[in-house]
Amino acid sequence: xxxxxxxxxxxxxxxxxxxxxxxxxxxxxxxxxxxxxxxxxxxxxxxxxxxxxxxxxxxxxxxxxxxxxxxxxxxxxxxxxxxxxxxxxxxxxxxxxxxxxxxxxxxxxxxxxxxxxxxxxxxxxxxxxxxxxxxxxxxxxxxxxxxxxxxxxxxxxxxxxxxxxxxxxxxxxxxxxxxxxxxxxxx
Amino acid sequence: xxxxxxxxxxxxxxxxxxxxxxxxxxxxxxxxxxxxxxxxxxxxxxxxxxxxxxxxxxxxxxxxxxxxxxxxxxxxxxxxxxxxxxxxxxxxxxxxxxxxxxxxxxxxxxxxxxxxxxxxxxxxxxxxxxxxxxxxxxxxxxxxxxxxxxxxxxxxxxxxxxxxxxxxxxxxxxxxxxxxxxxxxxx
Numbered sequence: 001x002x003x004x005x006x007x008x009x010x011x012x013x014x015x016x017x018x019x020x021x022x023x024x025x026x027x028x029x030x031x032x033x034x035x036x037x038x039x040x041x042x043x044x045x046x047x048x049x050x051x052x053x054x055x056x057x058x059x060x061x062x063x064x065x066x067x068x069x070x071x072x073x074x075x076x077x078x079x080x081x082x083x084x085x086x087x088x089x090x091x092x093x094x095x096x097x098x099x100x101x102x103x104x105x106x107x108x109x110x111x112x113x114x115x116x117x118x119x120x121x122x123x124x125x126x127x128x129x130x131x132x133x134x135x136x137x138x139x140x141x142x143x144x145x146x147x148x149x150x151x152x153x154x155x156x157x158x159x160x161x162x163x164x165x166x167x168x169x170x171x172x173x174x175x176x177x178x179x180x181x182x183x184x185x186x187x
Numbered sequence: 188x189x190x191x192x193x194x195x196x197x198x199x200x201x202x203x204x205x206x207x208x209x210x211x212x213x214x215x216x217x218x219x220x221x222x223x224x225x226x227x228x229x230x231x232x233x234x235x236x237x238x239x240x241x242x243x244x245x246x247x248x249x250x251x252x253x254x255x256x257x258x259x260x261x262x263x264x265x266x267x268x269x270x271x272x273x274x275x276x277x278x279x280x281x282x283x284x285x286x287x288x289x290x291x292x293x294x295x296x297x298x299x300x301x302x303x304x305x306x307x308x309x310x311x312x313x314x315x316x317x318x319x320x321x322x323x324x325x326x327x328x329x330x331x332x333x334x335x336x337x338x339x340x341x342x343x344x345x346x347x348x349x350x351x352x353x354x355x356x357x358x359x360x361x362x363x364x365x366x367x368x369x370x371x372x373x374x
Contacts (some may be wrong), residue, residue: 035325074293106262
């Protein structure tokens with residue numbers, strides 16, 4: 001904590017669990033600001049999230065991302081996303097390199113999302129791809145050409161913010177300093 | 188809806204409000220999958236979000252983003268973010284151009300986040316910058332050099348996912364097709 005920011009820091013007075021909701025727990029926290037203002041804040045405590053960018057060639061030789069298509073309950077619609085959490089794609093990676101971290105929602109979520117890029121991917125021949133899926137996660141595993149995702153990000157079905165950020169981290173890694181220089185001079 | 192995706196679509200049986208939490212309402216929704224599986228899902232209904240990228244020169248002539256520093260209750264820490272929602276920075280824009288849209292969390296949030304870039308910015312001399320702040324939003328308005336944000340995104344205090352995405356949309360707009368070509372050939 002930076003002492004110059006003291007005037008911004010709220011302090012917790014009391015916190016209580018309101019409801020366990022499976023993928024997060026809802027808490028109410030009473031907090032006080034340096035100026036004496038008090039407020040009650042609703043917070044979601046959730047485990048950290050992980051998503052993985054995997055690059056593969058498809059049968060036509062195109063460079064593709066390994067992605068999953070599924071129904072998302074929040075938006076009540078289909079998304080195509082990078083695999084996250086415990087999703088089972090049927091592939092195994094020998095290496096996982098961290099390429100970016102973010103707070104999905106610092107205003108009311110406590111967690112972080114870590115993105116990795118997979119290296120040395122191979123099909124796991126020891127079992128069927130969907131053997132270990134959570135029973136509520138009906139999904140399709142897809143290979144999406146890199147340019148399709150780059151062109152389509154932000155439009156259906158590529159609307160998941162964590163997938164967009166994973167693509168951003170991946171492009172940053174691939175572009176390296178050239179990318180940073182480009183934006184600096186373009187700005 | 189694409190008929191090829193019929194096997195993925197869940198249908199709502201019943202939905203009920205669990206708790207109003209100010210910036211979102213918590214609902215429980217019972218839904219059924221095409222294969223007959225039923226589940227109860229906890230969903231946050233929230234209004235759509237907006238954030239705004241504004242570019243200004245600082246006193247030293249550096250190209251900067253107009254940003255806000257504040258305490259974020261979810262991560263219990265300080266972030267520096269693009270202005271969002273009803274935050275009052277003291278500046279007025281003559282134009283707002285949409286540069287990107289995303290679903291912050293399609294798994295359990297219903298809303299979208301729209302990012303705009305501001306054009307023809309000027310200080311609103313008719314009142315003090317913080318006249319209309321929500322009383323719980325103690326914050327500082329800052330000018331952050333573009334290269335500081337590009338270099339620092341994903342590390343404290345630049346950890347808000349919606350800010351990272353707004354930067355991505357901005358870089359995409361600035362880079363245009365060159366950026367897309369770079370990632371395609373790099374991949």
